[in-house]
Amino acid sequence: MRISLFITCFNDTLFPETGKAMVRLLERLGHTVDFPFEQTCCGQMHYNTGYQEEAIPLVRKFIDVFGDAEYIVAPSASCVAMIHEFYPKVAERSGDAQLAKEVEEIIPKVYELSQFLVDELGIEDVGAYYPHKVTFHPTCHSIRMLHVGDAPLKLLRKVKGLELEELPGALECCGFGGTFAVKNADTSMAMLSDKMKNIESTGAKACTSIDNSCLMHIGGGLSRKGSDTKAVHLAEILASTEENQ
Amino acid sequence: MSRQTPTFQETADAYLNNTQLRENLGHATHTIRDKRADIVGEMPDWEHLREAGNKLKKRVMRHLDSYLLQLEASVQEAGGHVHWARDAEEANDIITGLVKQQQVDEVVKVKSITTDEIKLNEALKKEGIQALETDLAELIVQLAEDEPSHILVPAIHKNRKEIRDLFREKLNNKELTDRPEDLAEAARLYLRKKFLSAKVGISGANFGVADTGTIAVVESEGNGRMCTTLPETLITVMGIEKLIPTWQDFEVFMQLLPRSSTAERMNPYNSFWTGVTPGDGPQEFHLVLLDNGRTNVLADEVGRQTLNCIRCSACLNVCPVYERTGGHAYHSVYPGPIGAILTPQLKGIEDDGAASLPYASSLCGACYEVCPVKIDIPKVLVHLRGKIVDEKKRNGSLKAKLDPEHVGLKLMAQAFKNSKRYERAQKLAQTGQNIFVKDGKISSLPGYLSGWSAMRDLKPIPKETFREWWRNRNE
Numbered sequence: 001m002r003i004s005l006f007i008t009c010f011n012d013t014l015f016p017e018t019g020k021a022m023v024r025l026l027e028r029l030g031h032t033v034d035f036p037f038e039q040t041c042c043g044q045m046h047y048n049t050g051y052q053e054e055a056i057p058l059v060r061k062f063i064d065v066f067g068d069a070e071y072i073v074a075p076s077a078s079c080v081a082m083i084h085e086f087y088p089k090v091a092e093r094s095g096d097a098q099l100a101k102e103v104e105e106i107i108p109k110v111y112e113l114s115q116f117l118v119d120e121l122g123i124e125d126v127g128a129y130y131p132h133k134v135t136f137h138p139t140c141h142s143i144r145m146l147h148v149g150d151a152p153l154k155l156l157r158k159v160k161g162l163e164l165e166e167l168p169g170a171l172e173c174c175g176f177g178g179t180f181a182v183k184n185a186d187t188s189m190a191m192l193s194d195k196m197k198n199i200e201s202t203g204a205k206a207c208t209s210i211d212n213s214c215l216m217h218i219g220g221g222l223s224r225k226g227s228d229t230k231a232v233h234l235a236e237i238l239a240s241t242e243e244n245q
Numbered sequence: 246m247s248r249q250t251p252t253f254q255e256t257a258d259a260y261l262n263n264t265q266l267r268e269n270l271g272h273a274t275h276t277i278r279d280k281r282a283d284i285v286g287e288m289p290d291w292e293h294l295r296e297a298g299n300k301l302k303k304r305v306m307r308h309l310d311s312y313l314l315q316l317e318a319s320v321q322e323a324g325g326h327v328h329w330a331r332d333a334e335e336a337n338d339i340i341t342g343l344v345k346q347q348q349v350d351e352v353v354k355v356k357s358i359t360t361d362e363i364k365l366n367e368a369l370k371k372e373g374i375q376a377l378e379t380d381l382a383e384l385i386v387q388l389a390e391d392e393p394s395h396i397l398v399p400a401i402h403k404n405r406k407e408i409r410d411l412f413r414e415k416l417n418n419k420e421l422t423d424r425p426e427d428l429a430e431a432a433r434l435y436l437r438k439k440f441l442s443a444k445v446g447i448s449g450a451n452f453g454v455a456d457t458g459t460i461a462v463v464e465s466e467g468n469g470r471m472c473t474t475l476p477e478t479l480i481t482v483m484g485i486e487k488l489i490p491t492w493q494d495f496e497v498f499m500q501l502l503p504r505s506s507t508a509e510r511m512n513p514y515n516s517f518w519t520g521v522t523p524g525d526g527p528q529e530f531h532l533v534l535l536d537n538g539r540t541n542v543l544a545d546e547v548g549r550q551t552l553n554c555i556r557c558s559a560c561l562n563v564c565p566v567y568e569r570t571g572g573h574a575y576h577s578v579y580p581g582p583i584g585a586i587l588t589p590q591l592k593g594i595e596d597d598g599a600a601s602l603p604y605a606s607s608l609c610g611a612c613y614e615v616c617p618v619k620i621d622i623p624k625v626l627v628h629l630r631g632k633i634v635d636e637k638k639r640n641g642s643l644k645a646k647l648d649p650e651h652v653g654l655k656l657m658a659q660a661f662k663n664s665k666r667y668e669r670a671q672k673l674a675q676t677g678q679n680i681f682v683k684d685g686k687i688s689s690l691p692g693y694l695s696g697w698s699a700m701r702d703l704k705p706i707p708k709e710t711f712r713e714w715w716r717n718r719n720e
Contacts, residue, residue, distance in 0.1 A: 009661065012711040013671050014704070019711035035715050041661040046654055048608060050630030053638075054658035061662065086627075144610035173565045177607025179650065184605060185696025186258050190267070190569040191607070192701075220701030223686065
């Protein structure tokens, strides 16, 4: 299957390892990965902060870059949720009926990684090996906007050597929220400190998730605390094998 | 609007540092949250009920003009009087005028946020009329000369010991313990005398039924029943959005409201009255219909759903932001997620405090999930952020336009339009960060970003972006 990788600007710049892991994983599963170079950003940060006019050219760009793709897969639930939930709104704002039509057509082709593997490909066991205690933080946008359900957990349960620890208060927000983490930094930190308490109570070596934005926030807090627990994207766990850890 | 309220950011910090407050709130919200989940879980048709509630309220908003006239006619037919108030000032003038006609200097009140919204008690006080709050929590707030911090549990920020001390002082009861029963008994003894002597009662309304003219108030303590039945004159202040079309619609709302608010199958006291009944209850009834910004909300196609709210406060109890900061940080009688969308629409986004509220959310969506009338609060928050930024672009001061977030997002928007420019920006960031990297991490950032680094490290931007790796790999 030919899969077009939407890396997202955030992962491209800050977390290239996640992208590399995704490529390794998808190729290991026998698929061809394509990376269109013209891609930039989905526009979520602008849209959610209120810079909605600025999101219009980015939606057009996304359509130009990925319009012909068969499957578009991204390692970020919130960027995919932006496309599913808000691209129609952006198109409406632009007043361009053609754009609205193209948005409508592209949406069913855009997947978050775990959703793509479990719901579209029907795979749960990707042949991964990760001999560590891990806990999973379900991000708000993945659960309440994109409705990925327990797809990530299904994948984690099949990883060899992995000991999955349930995270108390899992469904509570970690406090990231995009520019919220900077604009309302103290409130964001109050939310994060409770999340970290819960993560550390599991004794896990890694806290995983399907969004590096939440993980950057969680990992940044854990690092400052001097915690042994690391934040690791799900793709990196799934890409690990006995040979290649 | 010249009077500006402080922003959420400015105020929240003080409350976040109050560990007692955070403990009180964390405990209280989690308890109500869990109870709500249990009692809603009993209902196999909960999602259908939510859908029905949403549709009914949508219909009300679509035909609000004709339903309001229908309500007016129904109330008049049942012997009540109807008054229309464009804003708080008009409403207060009407009400103080009505109270003065009765020649009394004291009125008893049922808990009503709408009357808090228009600052009715202050207006009455100016005319020498004392408004006595009879809901236990409202009484606590009033005696403490404090402000409510929750829609349903106005004194949620106070614990038992604080209340005991307050009652010892204000109710002159030196031996009082902090047992809940004793505190309630002290309030009961104080209020009972007031109920029996009051000539005028003032209430809000949970619902007003267009086809029968019936007004409904639901409550837990029975004080509302006293206020609406014992005085000779009853004045009800109702926001125009509190309408429901027919009596039968209670079937939906009387299931949605108690389960979502107090996590009960039914409220202990449900009072309904239709105009006046000779020889039974108040012989004079006045309904004051309040706009106070609501028609502006109605005019906004996305924002309009805010008016569906039935004030259950389920969104406050699940909100991770409200749970940490408490209600006072919102500087409004409507705190929490619903307040974050209602206040800026009622007050207008020209007010700095009101304009900060749509940003007081991580957009986690927990509020939408529990809303009994399906108000998509995150979507309205984002919509309002859009309006705020559009307004800033049109009429913002130079200072607002030089704000680092504004400048940064504008520059990034330009970079993202073109992948070449975007790659150059990536390179710039890689080099630019060098002065901040220490021991393989960034622990201190300047200005706008300092909030991030105060308690979180940042991993430096790696030397090779993903696209560079891909390019090298495929060469």
